[in-house]
Amino acid sequence: PLPPLLPPSQKALMLELKSLQEEPVEAFRITLVDESDLYNWEVAIFGPPNTLYEGGYFKAHIKFPIDYPYSPPTFRFLTKMWHPNIYENGDVCISILHPPVDDSQSGGELPSERWNPTQNVRTILLSVISLLNEPTPQPMWMLRLCSGNGGTETVSATKAEAEKDGVKVPTTLAEYCIKTKVPSNDNSSDLLYDDLYDDDIDDEDEEEEDADCYDDDDSGNEES
Incomplete structure (x- = not known):
């Protein structure tokens, strides 16, 4: 009998996960919250050097809708963050995470954004990295920083979490830009990919490391 057809969103997420594990985005570690659930991802983010978040180890969840990629996922920090574009509940305010519909809260965003x-x-x-690199200060955010509850305390509080996960957080630009494959403790992720037809995935040689970790055409989106 033929294998059951996968929902288009599940197939898309399998391919994206495989791509990100083989060619990671610098300063991120990606895992599934549960190996049996492709719609919930855990992300660990290293704070960019020369910012308030340098040396930090910040965790977040990405939750995908069933009609992905036609609707955006949600991105929520689990680590307490002090940032003008990150809400107290951890939700991130980035234009590309807003649905392409009229919204009174859009702040004048163009549909193309x-x-x-x-x-x-x-x-x-x-x-998200661009957001951490170039925050837009707001009065309340500056007040929090001045009261001692800002970026420095946030970074300090994450060091124990990094040690628990056995992660060495990069603190220099050279370390930050190194691309490394995500280590795998078992072959459960590989089993997910085996569910795809062989002709759906083209095996490619790993690309050479790119010394400029900000050189990416996809990073030019504006934040709200």
Whole structure:
């Protein structure tokens, strides 16, 4: 008998996960929250050097809708963050995560700045890094920093989590830009890919390391 057909979103997520594990985005570690659930991902983010978040180890969840990539996923930090574009509940305010519909909360965004099916996890991750690199200070955010509850305390609080996960957080630009494959403790992820037909995945040689980790055409989206 033929294998059951996979939902288009599940097939798309399998391919994206495989791509990100073989050619990672610098300063991110990607895993599934549960190996049997492709719609919930855990992301560990290394704070960019020369920013308030340098040396930090921040965790987040990406939750995908069943009609992905036609609707955007949600991106929520689990680590407490102090940032003008990150809400207290951890939700991130980035234009490409907003649905391409009229929204009174859009702040004048153009439809072209919002989500569309050509976006993917890689463009989201690059947008998050851009957000951490170039925060837009707001009065309340500056007040929090001045009261001692800002970026420095946030980074310090994440060091124990990094040690628990056995992760060495990069603190220099050279370390930050190194691409490394995500280690795998078992072959459960490989089993997910085996569910795809062989002709759906083209095996490619791993690309050479790119010394400029900000050189990516997908990172030019504006944040709201």
